[in-house]
Amino acid sequence: MAPCALLQRIVIATLFMVGVLAGTSAFARTISYATGYPPNSIGSDSALAYADALKELSGGDLSVKVFPMSLLSFSEASPGIRDGMADSGFVLFSYFPSEFPNTNLIAELTMLLELDDVAPSHAGLAYVGAMSEYLFHHCPECVEEFAAQNQVFTGASASAPYMMLCNEEVTSLADIKGKRLRSAGPQWARWAQAVGGTPVTISVSDAYEALNQGVLDCSISSSVDLDIFRLSEVVSDVTAGVPGGVFGGTGVNNFNQKVWQDLSEAQREQVLRASATFGAIISWDYQVGATRELEAAPKQEIKVHEPAEDLQQASHRFIVEDMKTIARNYQSRSGVDNAEQSIKAFQPILSKWVKLVKDVSSPEELAEIYWRETYSKVNVSEYGL
Known part of the structure; x- marks a missing residue:
């Protein structure tokens, strides 16, 4: 083969491989x-x-x-x-x-x-x-x-719905009065106050020690936290159905927007x-x-309760009224x-x-x-x- 023809083929092959690699890097x-x-x-x-x-x-x-x-x-x-x-x-x-x-x-x-x-x-x-x-x-x-x-x-x-994980039975308005409740967000803190409890802001990872030492009476959490954060070791009673809601x-x-824009459609x-x-x-x-x-x-010797009717009704009233509070808060504060x-x-x-x-x-x-x-x-x- 003539040197020029051989060189031409080498150049063509090299350009082909460069194109393949460039295409790969562009998409992979x-x-x-x-x-x-x-x-x-x-x-x-x-x-x-x-x-x-x-x-x-x-x-x-x-x-x-x-x-x-x-x-x-x-x-x-x-x-x-x-x-x-x-x-x-x-x-x-x-x-x-x-x-x-x-x-x-x-x-x-x-x-x-x-x-x-x-x-x-x-x-x-x-x-x-x-x-x-x-x-x-x-x-x-x-x-x-x-x-x-x-x-x-x-x-x-x-998440799954939020409920009360407590170290004693808390099912009624009388039970919840004055109880210290860990809240997972502002809506649950307002709920705690509305039904007579005292909201406490601490992370769920700290809830174990707080419940164990009596700093908290209940944690407003998903029941999956009984496992993830070992709350089953310090919780004796669960009241499902209140306050409700999920973490969404x-x-x-x-x-990252630049990364998104670099992707093809x-x-x-x-x-x-x-x-x-x-x-x-x-x-x-x-x-x-x-x-x-x-x-x-x-x-695990944990009792599961339904909320008493007075607590259910108070919770329902709170949710309806809280929509107005949320609107006011976000307008005035944010x-x-x-x-x-x-x-x-x-x-x-x-x-x-x-x-x-x-x-x-x-x-x-x-x-x-x-x-x-x-x-x-x-x-x-x-x-x-």
Whole structure:
């Protein structure tokens, strides 16, 4: 072969390989995902399931490296994602009230579930759908809040219903008077005061010692905390059904905006579909764990009670009135001028989702409903850009 012809073939082959490698680097990408959950927890295990789902959906073009309780803590998540320390991660909105006022307003409405005909086992599942739909499609102010933090919201998650985990029987208004109750958020603190208790703000990780030493009488928590935080060792009585509500203020997979924009439209759609799976699995597993712990409580010599009628009625009255309080608070403290309208807009969406998830019997079925009803309707050619 002539030297010129050989050289020409070498150049062509080299250019071909460069093109292949360039194409690979343009499409194959590893996304870092940070969560404050520890390894082998519901939070980290569901993140690994999300990673598997995204890899499969993208045909291997997108993979996820999960960093549980290492790269970013819960308190570091939002600024860490904003600054590119992680490509994506789990954000608890309540940790960042000034950054996400419109979003936190909706996250504070979870006790509305008690006014709907929803089974406790499906309350959190309904809230995930309603929260996601509202933030994706009905709250441009929320989308702007995320953009201001260089983030894109891609889905929600929620806990199982909150109840009273106590070191003595507390089922009536007379019982609860003066009791010190750990509150997991401002709405539950207001509830505690409204029914005669005293709200105490401490983290759930400190609830064990506080209950054990008598600093607390009850923790307002999900029953899954009997296991996760070993509260079964210091709790003697559980009162289910009050105060109710779930913890629903989470961005299960918030993305750094630059990373999101660098993805192709097909990849953004794949992320959304995998995020629907993520939100379904973590919320389903929380509910399964909560149900299991409640059923196992009698075997651990923990009595499970229903609330007395006077406490139920007082709780119901509080929830109705508290919607007005929430609107006033967010308008006066956070400058959310349309707070009352936002609450009214969210209520029918929540009621719709209570019906949508009513008969769901698996996380796979739940993920499909999330995708079909709201995630798939996000316009990936415009959203987050």
